[in-house]
Amino acid sequence: MILHLYIARRFLRALFIVVAVFVGILMPIDIAEHLGRVGPDNGLGAVFQLSLLNLPGALYAWLPLFVMIATLFMFLGLARTSELVVVRAAGRSALRSAASPVAVAFLLGVAALAVLNPIVAATTRQYDLTFARMRGLEERTLSVSDEGLWLRQGTPDSQTVIHADATNSDGTHLFGATFFGFDANGLLTQRITAREALLEDGAWDLTGVTLWPIAGAANPQAAAERFERLVLPSTLTAEQIRDSFGAPETVPIYELPGFIAQLNAAGFAAVQHRIWLQMQLSNPLMLSAMVLIGAGFTMRHTRFGKTGIMVLGAVLLGFGVFFIRDFAEVLGETGQLPATLVAWAPPVAAILLAVGLLLHTEDG
DSSP, X not given: OHHHHHHHHHHHHHHHHHHHHHHHHHHHHHHHHHHHHHXXXXXXXXXXHXXXXXXXXXXXXXXXXXXXXXXXXXXXXXXXXTHHXXXXXXXXXXXXXXXXXXXXXXXXXXXXXXXXXXXXXXXXXXXXXXHHHHHTOOOOOEEEETTEEEEEEEETTEEEEEEEEEEOTTSOEEEEEEEEEEETTSOEEEEEEEEEEEEETTEEEEEEEEEEEOTTOSOTTTTOEEEEEEEEEOOOOHHHHHHTTOOGXXXXXXXXXXXXXXXXXXXXXXXXXXXXXXXXXXXXXXXXXXXXXXXXXXXSOGGGOOHHHHHHHHHHHHHHHHHHHHHHHHHHHTTSSOHHHHHHHHHHHHHHHHHHHHHHHOOO
8 A cells, every 4th residue: 555655645746747738838829829829919918818817728638648748757766766676576466556646647637528618618607708809709609508509699789689489500500599680779779580591692581470569669569570481681600500619628517417418409400519528527537547558658667768769659558548538539520430439449449559559568
């Protein structure tokens, strides 16, 4: 137990050093990048705020690679000081020696999921709002709630808020839609209800329409008009609607299942959000896989030589698993692979491969 605790402390110290070095390198680069994107007019303090808001998301995304690099750093240090030789001479196998960092990595993944994930969701959401405000961009055009789907479109002279009871998978075909028109002063000018609304190039094609003129009408109900079909100009596109969902990482892990249920109830497939949820749940396993990959290449004495080649092999394999996981995520978002396979297959395969490598090199 004492040996396990010692190796676990060495692993945590190595991970802290790796993260600190990454932050020290990333922050100046990120500040310079944001300074070019938002311009110097907003001030250095605002740019620094953007970089701080962006930092938790970057740390969370790269955590598996940090864990692998920390594993390499730790086991190479133990090999240089011949501590691994002493551990093996005491009868500890490679798998038993790697058990404590694997357990620490798994618990770290659970803690990151429970604590860091909600923090990342909040900072990412605030980052998007702050960045849009600095650039003068329009904020999200879409919102989903228990009451249905809400959209917003408009120009500097007028705005239209759209509510729909349900929609198709990409938000371009609305059912039970209501359009609220506002002028530049924010006063309601008209209300339109439609049985269906189909988004085409530059316009909504409405069917089963009732229009109530609010501005200048003494009795809007008496002035209401009915049309079988009506074309309403629109500044929205299908791409804007799709992008306005926001990234799944802006939703805390605790709220994500309910948010997915709301999307499904509104008619959206929510494939991206389901895949993101499964990938977050599999993250502790991914961190454990990265530890085993690093251990499989570095749990050997430095006198055997080829240390640089072994480290390069570990880094390439780690990045390979990382790339395959991202590639599988893309396939899943296009509907070619199920979410469970996308999220769980890469870390399980990496663990089996790393354990096989450790067993192959095991001589005791």
